[in-house]
Amino acid sequence: MTPLSRGFSGRPRREIDPARIPPGQYVVEDFPVLSAGPTPRTPTSEWSFTLDGAIGSALSWNWAQFTALESETFTVDIHCVTKWSKLATSWTGVSLDTLLRGVDTQAAYATAWSDGGYTTNLPLADLTGGRAWVVHSFDGAPLAAEHGGPARLLVPHLYFWKSAKWVRGLRLTVDDEPGFWEAAGYHNRGDPWQEQRYWND
Amino acid sequence: MREIVAENSHASTIVLEVENWPGHVAGQHVDVRLTAPDGYQAQRSYSIASAPEDPRFELTVERIDDGEVSPYLVGELRAGDSFELRGPIGGPFTWRVENGGPLLLLGGGSGLVPLMAMARHHRARDSRIDLRLLVSARTWEDVLYREELERAAQRESVDVRFTLTRAAPAGWSGFARRIDAAMLTALGPDPSAAPAVFVCGPTPFVERAADLLVELGHRPQAIRAERFGPSGS
Numbered sequence: 001m002t003p004l005s006r007g008f009s010g011r012p013r014r015e016i017d018p019a020r021i022p023p024g025q026y027v028v029e030d031f032p033v034l035s036a037g038p039t040p041r042t043p044t045s046e047w048s049f050t051l052d053g054a055i056g057s058a059l060s061w062n063w064a065q066f067t068a069l070e071s072e073t074f075t076v077d078i079h080c081v082t083k084w085s086k087l088a089t090s091w092t093g094v095s096l097d098t099l100l101r102g103v104d105t106q107a108a109y110a111t112a113w114s115d116g117g118y119t120t121n122l123p124l125a126d127l128t129g130g131r132a133w134v135v136h137s138f139d140g141a142p143l144a145a146e147h148g149g150p151a152r153l154l155v156p157h158l159y160f161w162k163s164a165k166w167v168r169g170l171r172l173t174v175d176d177e178p179g180f181w182e183a184a185g186y187h188n189r190g191d192p193w194q195e196q197r198y199w200n201d
Numbered sequence: 202m203r204e205i206v207a208e209n210s211h212a213s214t215i216v217l218e219v220e221n222w223p224g225h226v227a228g229q230h231v232d233v234r235l236t237a238p239d240g241y242q243a244q245r246s247y248s249i250a251s252a253p254e255d256p257r258f259e260l261t262v263e264r265i266d267d268g269e270v271s272p273y274l275v276g277e278l279r280a281g282d283s284f285e286l287r288g289p290i291g292g293p294f295t296w297r298v299e300n301g302g303p304l305l306l307l308g309g310g311s312g313l314v315p316l317m318a319m320a321r322h323h324r325a326r327d328s329r330i331d332l333r334l335l336v337s338a339r340t341w342e343d344v345l346y347r348e349e350l351e352r353a354a355q356r357e358s359v360d361v362r363f364t365l366t367r368a369a370p371a372g373w374s375g376f377a378r379r380i381d382a383a384m385l386t387a388l389g390p391d392p393s394a395a396p397a398v399f400v401c402g403p404t405p406f407v408e409r410a411a412d413l414l415v416e417l418g419h420r421p422q423a424i425r426a427e428r429f430g431p432s433g434s
Contacts, residue, residue: 002236002242002285003236003283003284003285004236004237004238005235005236005237005273005282005284006279006282007273007277007278007282008235008236008237008243008273008277009237009238009241010235010237010241010243010269011243011269024234024242024244026243026269032404032428032429033404033408033428034428035426035428036293036294036425036426036427037411037421037422037424037425037426038411038412038414038415038421038424038426039408039411039412040421082246083244083245083246116421117421117422146404146408180293183292184291184292184293185290185291185292198290
């Protein structure tokens with residue numbers, strides 16, 4: 001039985017479809033910044049994106065090659081484990097289906113790694129099927145460094161720490177290998193609709 | 202909730218008795234969950250202000266005027282009330298004396314709270330580790346834990362500096378500007394001493410402080426950051 005908080009009524013509920021808000025989340029209009037260290041600032045001239053690990057030979061794209069790939073512009077809701085959700089965010093980037101096309105692998109998992117040393121692990125199944133992208137633009141403009149630019153992973157159906165900022169590659173792995181927050185007590189998969197915030201959720 | 206102590210006009214320290222508390226590490230936070238009579242729930246995270254060694258368990262909460270949970274905690278909550286709390290949470294943004302030093306702490310506004318837990322832990326353990334703390338606030342009235350910080354600065358191993366970004370009292374001898382490279386150089390220690398660095402505050406403060414630290418030659422991997430509030434963009 002959840003105890004009631006005497007004298008707490010909450011903010012007047014806004015005109016938002018409750019079916020869009022995962023349990024325990026609230027809607028923000030701004031775009032909070034959360035990251036565990038300084039913001040890396042890699043120029044696009046030094047940027048590349050690499051697929052390696054459990055595949056025959058590594059694949060790599062420099063900025064010009066990456067931005068020449070078939071891109072998609074799409075609008076999704078995003079949900080941060082620190083409780084904020086931001087609705088109808090617009091992004092442009094390359095689908096992981098495009099990046100992984102033709103890749104032959106036994107891997108069932110991937111570790112995304114980033115400038116600054118951040119990592120996060122995901123089942124490959126969460127990265128395919130039109131549900132994950134490497135994005136380089138937000139709201140029609142180049143992605144700001146504090147929000148993960150030049151490019152970040154975007155996996156909007158999972159908590160936003162899975163959408164690694166400053167992403168530089170995916171290492172495909174046969175075994176599941178916990179990343180930065182996953183090894184620090186956060187949930188391994190992070191489904192906001194199951195409220196999978198911490199390891200024992 | 203056992204007691205609430207006003208720190209200034211917009212922040213209060215909430216002293217709690219927590220059932221089955223497993224203990225915490227300085228720098229960690231908790232999730233607070235409130236439930237309205239109609240079942241509506243709101244959750245927010247708050248840093249633990251007290252040292253792990255302190256028998257009083259304290260959160261310090263800054264009231265966000267258009268917030269949902271902080272005005273309740275700072276304005277409505279009374280001694281004897283209860284609410285749900287989950288934690289402790291947080292791994293990278295923690296420090297114990299066993300981790301060693303030197304320790305460089307940069308706090309903007311209520312970002313001082315988890316750093317205060319580290320400074321209190323340092324004191325509770327009577328540590329001689331070199332600890333430098335920069336406190337950035339708009340005015341002197343906005344500085345949390347003023348008297349305690351001034352006492353802490355008397356300890357040999359501790360250096361506390363203040364910078365006031367909006368207004369300084371007459372005769373002020375501290376810094377009176379936004380954080381900059383000269384301020385960090387004056388505070389020290391030199392990057393060659395390889396301090397563990399913790400930065401917490403509003404996003405623009407943390408972005409600026411972390412960029413300055415990297416430019417001064419601190420290793421990015423040695424800089425732990427916690428940001429809050431809007432991005433300002």
